[in-house]
Amino acid sequence: MLRIVIYGQIVYGSYxxxxxxxxxxxxxxxxxxxxxxxxxxxxxxxxxxxxxxxNWLTENGHFSLxxxxxxxxxxxxxxxxxxxxxxxxxxxxxxENGARLNDVFTFRSDFARRKDLDLSWQNEAF
Numbered sequence: 001m002l003r004i005v006i007y008g009q010i011v012y013g014s015y016x017x018x019x020x021x022x023x024x025x026x027x028x029x030x031x032x033x034x035x036x037x038x039x040x041x042x043x044x045x046x047x048x049x050x051x052x053x054x055n056w057l058t059e060n061g062h063f064s065l066x067x068x069x070x071x072x073x074x075x076x077x078x079x080x081x082x083x084x085x086x087x088x089x090x091x092x093x094x095x096e097n098g099a100r101l102n103d104v105f106t107f108r109s110d111f112a113r114r115k116d117l118d119l120s121w122q123n124e125a126f
Contacts, residue, residue, distance in 0.1 A: 005029075005044055006054055007068040011085050015045040065089065095126035 005021070008014040017026050017035060026042045029035035034053060035044040044050065057063030069089050072082035094104055102122040111117060
């Protein structure tokens with residue numbers, strides 16, 4: 001359950017505990033500093049605690065962002081597009097080491113012929 005809550009917070013910014021956690025777990029989240037009460041609702045939105053629990057879960061083999069994204073890829077909701085989140089992660093992984101944009105993407109050749117455009121950004125590292 002902690003994995004689901006952390007994943008939702010990291011990827012979608014959702015911070016409510018209600019649909020996922022039983023009342024006793026919600027109290028524990030608040031007691032241990034991962035959540036707080038906001039307008040009579042328990043929310044998990046403490047950045048330091050979120051990063052700490054993500055690191056702990058990852059180091060102990062309980063959490064893989066890629067695994068969560070792959071599981072969620074086919075799920076669609078009004079504010080949660082699993083496929084879009086998966087693609088964003090994939091593009092991030094491709095560009096994270098400073099790849100040049102034109103090494104990753106094929107840009108339209110008609111842009112290169114236009115003299116009025118500054119296309120130097122295509123050669124920049126991400």
